[in-house]
Each structure stands twice: as structure tokens, then as C-alpha cells.
Amino acid sequence: KQEVTQIPAALSVPEGENLVLNCSFTDSAIYNLQWFRQDPGKGLTSLLLIQSSQREQTSGRLNASLDKSSGRSTLYIAASQPGDSATYLCALQTGANNLFFGTGTRLTVIP
Amino acid sequence: ETGVTQSPTHLIKTRGQQVTLRCSSQSGHNTVSWYQQALGQGPQFIFQYYREEENGRGNFPPRFSGLQFPNYSSELNVNALELDDSALYLCASSSRIPGSENTIYFGEGSWLTVV
Numbered sequence: 001k002q003e004v005t006q007i008p009a010a011l012s013v014p015e016g017e018n019l020v021l022n023c024s025f026t027d028s029a030i031y032n033l034q035w036f037r038q039d040p041g042k043g044l045t046s047l048l049l050i051q052s053s054q055r056e057q058t059s060g061r062l063n064a065s066l067d068k069s070s071g072r073s074t075l076y077i078a079a080s081q082p083g084d085s086a087t088y089l090c091a092l093q094t095g096a097n098n099l100f101f102g103t104g105t106r107l108t109v110i111p
Numbered sequence: 112e113t114g115v116t117q118s119p120t121h122l123i124k125t126r127g128q129q130v131t132l133r134c135s136s137q138s139g140h141n142t143v144s145w146y147q148q149a150l151g152q153g154p155q156f157i158f159q160y161y162r163e164e165e166n167g168r169g170n171f172p173p174r175f176s177g178l179q180f181p182n183y184s185s186e187l188n189v190n191a192l193e194l195d196d197s198a199l200y201l202c203a204s205s206s207r208i209p210g211s212e213n214t215i216y217f218g219e220g221s222w223l224t225v226v
Contacts, residue, residue, distance in 0.1 A: 044217040098167055101153030
């Protein structure tokens with residue numbers, strides 16, 4: 001059974017700092033990995049999708065990496081801003097668009 | 112804006128009652144999945160519908176059931192509500208057309224409180 005762990009559970013950083021969020025998983029037989037953002041009380045917004053054959057994806061200040069052999073992914077956020085404050089969830093897609101989620105990292109960027 | 116709309120946004124039900132949640136998927140998407148997200152947890156997969164048929168189910172009891180309609184919209188029904196069913200229910204739509212992206216789009220969710 002796929003298990004997804006995200007560390008840390010919560011993180012506070014001063015504005016402008018670069019930061020890394022971690023995601024680990026137990027079963028490397030995945031189709032892809034997605035990072036989502038969730039604002040309080042809201043739905044999920046897809047940030048980056050990495051196909052199983054890829055090693056990383058970039059979008060603006062965000063960079064996500066995938067290492068299937070070690071069962072790890074990281075989300076790197078450069079030059080953090082208060083607007084980046086949210087919960088970040090990683091999710092693995094296995095089979096027919098079914099996602100396994102971690103419990104998320106709650107990020108607070110302090111102005 | 113993802114194009115996935117859910118209703119109602121919030122509702123309160125009494126233990127033992129039944130509830131129906133609704134989802135309109137993004138245009139062109141033929142697959143709808145439902146997730147339950149308890150407070151402080153990640154979403155948990157309930158089930159998925161593809162072309163009006165259930166196509167995969169997570170670890171949820173039979174009192175969680177669903178439907179998908181010809182226009183690909185969907186309903187989630189929960190019978191005999193329990194206090195632990197209190198959660199945010201998320202609908203996600205995607206396309207299974209070969210060659211298309213696997214990006215999954217989520218709605219804003221329906222907050223269910225069972226008292």
C-alpha cells in the first residue's frame with residue numbers, strides 16, 4: 001500500500017528566504033507526482049506535475065524534483081513571499097488517475 | 112478558476128441522515144473522482160467514475176455511493192451519516208483521452224458538518 005509522508009508538517013520562514021519541502025513515498029510504481037497548494041478552507045490548485053520518466057519541473061519560482069529510486073520528491077520555493085503562505089500537498093498518481101496524498105506542509109512566510 | 116464546481120459549499124446534517132453532494136466537471140473531462148479531507152489531513156480517495164461507471168474505489172464503506180451522468184457531472188451520496196463523516200469533500204475532474212495531460216483539477220469542495 002502506498003504511503004506518502006511530508007516533512008516538516010509546518011514551517012515558518014522570513015520573507016525572501018529560499019525553502020525546500022520534502023515528500024517521501026514507499027512504492028515507486030507511480031505514473032506521476034503532483035504538488036498542490038491549498039489555501040485555508042479552499043480546494044486544491046495544481047502547481048507542478050512530474051511524469052515518472054522526468055526528474056524535475058520548473059514553474060516561475062517553483063522547482064520540483066523526483067527521484068523514484070529513493071522514493072523522494074522535493075519542492076523548492078525561491079525568494080518566498082507572504083502570498084506563498086498555504087498548505088502544500090504532494091500526491092502520487094497510480095493507475096487510473098487515483099491520487100495518494102501526503103498530509104501536507106503548512107507554510108507561513110513572515111513579512 | 113479550475114472549471115470544476117461543487118455544491119453546496121457548506122452544509123450541516125444530523126447523525127443518521129443522508130446527504131447528496133454535487134459536482135460539475137471541467138468541460139471535456141470524462142472522469143470524476145471524489146476525495147474526503149478531514150481537518151489537518153490529506154485528501155483520501157473515495158471512488159472514481161468514468162463514463163458513468165464506477166472505476167476504482169478507496170477504503171470507504173458501501174454507504175458512500177455515487178453517480179455520474181451523461182454530461183459527466185457527478186453526485187456523491189452518503190447514507191446513515193456518522194460524526195466522523197465531517198470533512199471537506201473534494202471533487203476532481205480529469206481526462207482519460209490518450210495523449211492528453213494527466214493534470215487533475217479540483218473544485219473548491221463541500222464542507223460537511225455532522226452533528
